[in-house]
Amino acid sequence: MAAVAQNSSFVKALAENPTLKSIPSQFTFATDSKGSQSDSLPIIDFSLLTSPNPDQRCRVLADLDSACREWGFFILVNHGIPEKLLKAIIASSLEFFELPEEEKRRYEAKSASDPVKSGSGSLINTANQRVHLWRDFVKSYVHPEFNCPTEPHTLRETLQEFSGKTRPVFRKLMHAIEENLGLEQGFVDEALKLDSCFQLYAANYYPPCPEPDQAIGIPAHTDHGLLTFLIHNGVAGLQIQHNGEWFDTFSPQNAILVNNADHLEILSNGRYKSVRHRAVVNTEATRISVVMANGAAPEAVVAPAPALVEKDGRPFYRPMKFIEYVETMLSNRLLGKSNLDCIKIQDE
Ligand SMILES: O=C(O)CCC(=O)C(=O)O
Numbered sequence: 117m118a119a120v121a122q123n124s125s126f127v128k129a130l131a132e133n134p135t136l137k138s139i140p141s142q143f144t145f146a147t148d149s150k151g152s153q154s155d156s157l158p159i160i161d162f163s164l165l166t167s168p169n170p171d172q173r174c175r176v177l178a179d180l181d182s183a184c185r186e187w188g189f190f191i192l193v194n195h196g197i198p199e200k201l202l203k204a205i206i207a208s209s210l211e212f213f214e215l216p217e218e219e220k221r222r223y224e225a226k227s228a229s230d231p232v233k234s235g236s237g238s239l240i241n242t243a244n245q246r247v248h249l250w251r252d253f254v255k256s257y258v259h260p261e262f263n264c265p266t267e268p269h270t271l272r273e274t275l276q277e278f279s280g281k282t283r284p285v286f287r288k289l290m291h292a293i294e295e296n297l298g299l300e301q302g303f304v305d306e307a308l309k310l311d312s313c314f315q316l317y318a319a320n321y322y323p324p325c326p327e328p329d330q331a332i333g334i335p336a337h338t339d340h341g342l343l344t345f346l347i348h349n350g351v352a353g354l355q356i357q358h359n360g361e362w363f364d365t366f367s368p369q370n371a372i373l374v375n376n377a378d379h380l381e382i383l384s385n386g387r388y389k390s391v392r393h394r395a396v397v398n399t400e401a402t403r404i405s406v407v408m409a410n411g412a413a414p415e416a417v418v419a420p421a422p423a424l425v426e427k428d429g430r431p432f433y434r435p436m437k438f439i440e441y442v443e444t445m446l447s448n449r450l451l452g453k454s455n456l457d458c459i460k461i462q463d464e
């Protein structure tokens with residue numbers, strides 16, 4: 117047990133204490149955080165989705181289908197979002213974490229539906245103990261209504277632009293997925309009301325940790341929404357689970373890491389599983405990730421696509437209003453308890 121007390125609600129301040137040699141006991145999270153390497157993580161070239169060459173387009177659609185089906189994760193390249201904007205959103209997010217504590221504390225969450233929240237987060241484990249995470253975060257709902265912390269002043273414009281530029285990429289991917297699932301053209305736009313799609317921005321700050329094997333940034337979980345986009349500052353830490361094994365991810369310069377989230381699993385009636393992933397920490401370098409969770413409209417009721425239910429003989433998930441699902445998830449602090457499990461229709 118470490119002698120250093122945690123007086124702050126943010127891990128950054130604790131990690132910057134020069135006397136810290138081990139983690140305070142409330143951060144202890146027993147897990148094997150080693151990840152395997154794979155040279156077959158799927159890479160999808162976004163620009164080929166609009167290729168005039170039908171063979172090329174067919175090939176990228178097939179690659180996207182197998183990435184969604186087998187890995188639930190892919191590395192998106194040539195997406196057209198300027199590198200300058202990706203760098204700017206990471207820089208503005210870092211500026212947020214560097215604000216004085218009292219400024220960040222203004223956004224401490226009072227309820228799951230607060231549109232802007234900040235803190236570091238903790239969970240209750242199966243032994244009913246509170247586990248603190250080795251990460252600080254800031255989250256805000258950015259679409260259909262735009263919310264943003266007032267400081268740093270660079271964040272608002274950058275975040276607005278980032279949200280505006282990620283939405284068409286998300287929608288084009290959803291159209292390709294609609295085609296891959298054999299759904300009628302226009303079905304996802306209408307059923308999920310994608311003009312008003314929900315987007316949640318989250319930035320995570322993982323300071324260096326003196327005992328990275330004893331702590332966790334974010335434990336294994338799946339995300340709400342359809343597709344999650346993630347970029348980072350070049351420090352590795354995202355791991356995904358594939359066939360029961362944990363894999364480290366990598367990303368070429370300027371790429372976006374994309375993963376299937378819960379509502380894609382529901383929509384596809386279980387064909388495209390929401391991928392379990394986690395964030396591990398290290399002794400050396402601060403890691404920052406910026407996440408854009410892309411979902412259906414808050415008021416849309418998400419259910420398995422009727423055409424797939426017909427093929428499968430039955431739905432495997434119960435319908436639920438999108439925003440209700442998100443807010444249930446954001447207020448659920450139980451480790452290992454998945455919202456998706458709650459709406460799964462079990463075999464009779
Ligand atoms: O920082 C990461 O790599 C993972 C973040 C994440 O999974 C999340 O914010 O939901």
Ligand SMILES: [Fe+2]
Binds near residue numbers: 337338339393
């Ligand atoms: Fe996540």
